[in-house]
Amino acid sequence: MGFHVDSETGRLRRVILHRPDLELKRLTPSNKDALLFDDVLWVRRARQEHDGFADVLRDRGVAVHLFGDLLREALDIPEARHLVLDRVFDEKEYGPLATDHLRAVFDGLDSAALAEALVGGMTKREFLERHAEPVSVRFHALGLDGFLLGPLPNHLFTRDTSAWIYDGVSINAMRWPARQRETVHFEAIYKHHPLFTGSGPFHTWSQGQADYPSTIEGGDVLVIGNGAVLIGMSERTTPQAVEMLARGLFAAGSATTIVALDMPKSRAFMHLDTVMTMVDADTFTQYAGLGMLRSYTIEPGGGLSDLKVTDHPPEHMHRAVAAALGLDSIRVLTATQDVHAAEREQWDDGCNVLAVEPGVVVAYERNVTTNTHLRKEGIEVIEIPGLPLIHIFEGHPRSGRASARPCTFPYHGWSVAGGGGRVCGGA
Structure with missing residues (x-):
């Protein structure tokens, strides 16, 4: 099951x-x-x-x-990688001049580096240390230490x-x-x-x-x-x-x-x-x-x-x-x-x-x-x-019951990894 x-x-x-x-x-x-x-x-x-x-x-x-391991392993799969990149790098967020350039750069990262950037964020300064600058008003207007990708704590x-x-x-x-x-x-x-x-x-x-x-x-x-x-x-x-x-x-x-x-x-x-x-x-x-x-x-x-x-x-x-x-x-x-x-x-x-x-x-x-x-x-x-x-x-069903709740309080606060209660899914 x-x-x-x-x-x-x-x-x-x-x-x-x-x-x-x-x-x-x-x-x-x-x-x-x-x-x-x-x-x-x-x-x-x-x-x-x-x-x-x-x-x-x-x-x-x-x-x-x-979660970090699951995300990294998922990003090794082309369909999962495309799903994430298509959703993150949207013209409404980055403008028509920068979107394709940024998406291509991040698609070129290995899965570990991409997962770290998606969750930990990346500043404009960090991007420019390794990659060419797109010709983009949106990109130029961002301060050097501004987040190109915001962190997701x-x-x-x-x-x-x-x-x-x-x-x-x-x-x-x-x-x-x-x-x-x-x-x-x-x-x-x-x-x-x-x-x-x-x-x-x-x-x-x-x-x-x-x-x-x-x-x-x-x-x-x-x-x-x-x-x-x-x-x-x-x-x-x-x-x-x-x-x-x-x-x-x-x-x-x-x-x-x-x-x-x-x-x-x-x-x-x-x-x-x-x-x-x-x-x-x-x-x-x-x-x-x-x-x-x-x-x-x-x-x-x-x-x-x-x-x-x-x-x-x-x-x-x-x-x-x-x-x-x-x-x-x-x-x-x-x-x-x-x-x-x-x-x-x-x-x-x-x-x-x-x-x-x-x-x-x-x-x-x-x-x-x-x-x-x-x-x-x-x-x-x-x-x-x-x-x-x-x-x-x-959680393992048992006569209609199973278990599962994240210890979470972060979901409340910053508590259990999951906040409020349960794991990803089962019980």
């Missing part, structure tokens, strides 16, 4: 992580806001912490695939750019310009890398950045099992994207229910997995400040593309999730602490944990109160320092 993610809490089998590299070295006090970071990271420490996180997963029997959060949902993958249209180029890299990997082309057929639930402004990010998507998906409609995931995803999942018979939560539209509540994640078959951890939200249950309608929507008041939020799981109720774990302490732990992704098997989660060691509370409630907590990032793509 091919890659599959049937739940957030089954035994985790595979993940995709991105090890911090050149793109984080390009992060500066002057560009960090545009690149969606709250601070400039210490890259050496980030690598150490990321490597430690990867080792924790490997020690639990999880196969860790590095958010690739660290692998879960956001794509999300495996049951027997298919959603290659997501990203909300902010700083992340929109990421999508084509995963598109090339899923369409052309042997890891995926040789795994058996799978569905593609979205059309990538072409779906913009209908945007959805993986940190808002939780595959909760029983054919159900829980989605946060945040500042980065739109209601229309939820409807489009529902239509595709229902038409394929891959899911039966979507519960959409109407989240606050603010950076503090960036993605659903920053405030609510699943830790066992019937158990969630939830940030106290989230409160109860208006929710919408979406189910197949009468026709092939029809959708039935049931609107729930905020006080019925947990009831709606339980019903989607076929349960009378769900267990929601929220640590008791004052409002200031709770806000600090939420900012540090206290509720954004990664389940590696039912009732066993990876969490940041700094969130002492939340981790202690989870342990008291019978959840095994594996603590890691710092902030890693992850993306899960294979």
Whole structure:
């Protein structure tokens, strides 16, 4: 059977992580806001912490695939290389005078150098050290240290750019310009890398950045099992994207229910997995400040593309999730602490944990109160320092359930390689 993610809490089998590299070295006090970071990271420490996180997963029997390796290997395949270069070097970005020249130069790079430039970026000065200058107003007007290709430090959060949902993958249209180029890299990997082309057929639930402004990010998507998906409609995931995803999942018979939560539209509540994640078959951890939200249950309608929507008041939020799981109720774990302490732990992704098997989660060691509370409630907590990032793509189905969620908080922050939760796809 091919890659599959049937739940957030089954035994985790595979993940995709991105090890911090050149793109984080390009992060500066002057560009960090545009690149969606709250601070400039210490890259050496980030690598150490990321490597430690990867080792924790490997020690639990999880196969860790590095995004940089997958991209480089995909770029060895002509069809994948052409897909990426055609999408990146567009006249609307570089103008008609420079586009063909730049595309030809980058096409001449070996796959390792091309992958580094695509993710780490390249300045005009670096380009001119090795290549001829195109006759182009757009190129001439760029300062020597300006980025010809901007860096993509958010690739660290692998879960956001794509999300495996049951027997298919959603290659997501990203909300902010700083992340929109990421999508084509995963598109090339899923369409052309042997890891995926040789795994058996799978569905593609979205059309990538072409779906913009209908945007959805993986940190808002939780595959909760029983054919159900829980989605946060945040500042980065739109209601229309939820409807489009529902239509595709229902038409394929891959899911039966979507519960959409109407989240606050603010950076503090960036993605659903920053405030609510699943830790066992019937158990969630939830940030106290989230409160109860208006929710919408979406189910197949009468026709092939029809959708039935049931609107729930905020006080019925947990009831709606339980019903989607076929349960009378769900267990929601929220640590008791004052409002200031709770806000600090939420900012540090206290509720954004990664389940590696039912009732066993990876969490940041700094969130002492939340981790202690989870342990008291019978959840095994594996603590890691710092902030890693992850993306899960294979969890191993087990009676309708599988595992997979990136430990991510980066998707939240800068945490798990995948942000918010899961690997590239499966479970």
